Amino acid sequence: MFCNAMNLCTASSSSSLTGIRIVSPTPTNNNKKSCKQIHHQPRSSSSSFSLTITHHPQLPFSSSYAFPLRSFSSRSYSHSTIVRAVSQKESLxxxxxxxxxxxxxxxxxxxxxxxxxxxxxxxxxxxxxxxxxxxxxxxxxxxxxxxxxxxxxxxxxxxxxxxxxxxxxxxxxxxxxxxxxxxxxxxxxxxxxxxxxxxxxxxxxxxxxxxxxxxxxxxxxxxxxxxxxxxxxxxxxxxxxxxxxxxxxxxxxxxxxxxxxxxxxxxxxxxxxxxxxxxxxxxxxxxxxxxxxxxxxxxxxxxxxxxxxxxxxxx
Structure with missing residues (x-):
């Protein structure tokens, strides 16, 4: 499962994300390893959204990737990482x-x-x-x-x-x-x-x-x-x-x-x-x-x- 905490936190300075919180999932029999919990507090609590994502080989997830509010819906998967972020309009x-x-x-x-x-x-x-x-x-x-x-x-x-x-x-x-x-x-x-x-x-x-x-x-x-x-x-x-x-x-x-x-x-x-x-x-x-x-x-x-x-x- 993808769990690069450093890349996720870095995204706040290089994209439209201003704060990121990564919460480790509860381990199951198929996945004994949990991600460490890291907190990066957002400046504002407005326009927040939640994503529940699972590892996918085509997932375009990197330190420069921004999550537009309209692009995602909340879903549930086992062995997943929950990402909460504050979104703002990406500036030039x-x-x-x-x-x-x-x-x-x-x-x-x-x-x-x-x-x-x-x-x-x-x-x-x-x-x-x-x-x-x-x-x-x-x-x-x-x-x-x-x-x-x-x-x-x-x-x-x-x-x-x-x-x-x-x-x-x-x-x-x-x-x-x-x-x-x-x-x-x-x-x-x-x-x-x-x-x-x-x-x-x-x-x-x-x-x-x-x-x-x-x-x-x-x-x-x-x-x-x-x-x-x-x-x-x-x-x-x-x-x-x-x-x-x-x-x-x-x-x-x-x-x-x-x-x-x-x-x-x-x-x-x-x-x-x-x-x-x-x-x-x-x-x-x-x-x-x-x-x-x-x-x-x-x-x-x-x-x-x-x-x-x-x-x-x-x-």
Missing amino acids: RVMISGAPASGKGTQCRLITNKYGLVHVAAGDLLRAEIETGSENGKSAKEYMEKGQLVPDEIVVMMVKERLLKPDSVENGWLLDGYPRSLSQATALKELGFKPDIFILLEVSEDTLVDRVVGRRLDPVTGKIYHLKYSPPETKEIADRLTQRFDDTEEKVKLRLNTHHQNVEAVLSMYKDITIKINGNASQEEVFAQIDGALTTLLEQRKASSESMAAHKNIV
């Missing part, structure tokens, strides 16, 4: 990547507005540390000023803590610009974070340099302008605009070199779920491509759930 987990000035910020805003995902930007987490003057922030600034990647040990734990917060778990997350290297991707995988889709914005290098060098920030309103593509409305605004310290041609080329050296390695980790987007198009056209990919993903997930419901008799 999205990664988006691209070179500096590829348009990630704009697309992240459009994605989160439509799909309600929590926007998590490793760069924002780092800048927050820099602003507070922490030791991690001081170290990170030295690397960023050189156009280099910040060491993994400074970033990984901050990202982990953010993705584990209740809003990220419940609503899903959009991880912006991270991971940027194979080692970071490996660290996330080891921590149990796996995206449903990896979006790569592809933009020509000449366009990227042009976008970065002309970019300006209004320190009063926080609005981003571009001297060529989105100039300030008045001379007063133009006079107070500032340029980010790493938005110079020299530094952006260093950042682009770093990006190109690492992006292929990152893609090797997510090659089966990567969607490449033409980032040279307009903002609206780029979002239309992304929206189409996410819509297709949700439709496939729905079809898969309905297919599993149609085969519920195997349990």
Whole structure:
């Protein structure tokens, strides 16, 4: 009889299950071995359901398997394991990547507005540390000023803590610009974070340099302008605009070199779920491509759930 307690408990962090309780059955003459009893308390008692399942060679049961409420009915079998869990709507987990000035910020805003995902930007987490003057922030600034990647040990734990917060778990997350290297991707995988889709914005290098060098920030309103593509409305605004310290041609080329050296390695980790987007198009056209990919993903997930419901008799 299947009784992998570790896999069952792990499911709560990688699927829609938020709590699992495994109760060992009473042994019979044909089955003297009982599973150990393990408790993983759910956060909420709502929408709970009970399953009584028996070992079946075709049972699709793994650490990443989710039990939709409509897919199963309660049945009784001897020598069975009873699983009780709290079910919630499975949320999207999205990664988006691209070179500096590829348009990630704009697309992240459009994605989160439509799909309600929590926007998590490793760069924002780092800048927050820099602003507070922490030791991690001081170290990170030295690397960023050189156009280099910040060491993994400074970033990984901050990202982990953010993705584990209740809003990220419940609503899903959009991880912006991270991971940027194979080692970071490996660290996330080891921590149990796996995206449903990896979006790569592809933009020509000449366009990227042009976008970065002309970019300006209004320190009063926080609005981003571009001297060529989105100039300030008045001379007063133009006079107070500032340029980010790493938005110079020299530094952006260093950042682009770093990006190109690492992006292929990152893609090797997510090659089966990567969607490449033409980032040279307009903002609206780029979002239309992304929206189409996410819509297709949700439709496939729905079809898969309905297919599993149609085969519920195997349990």
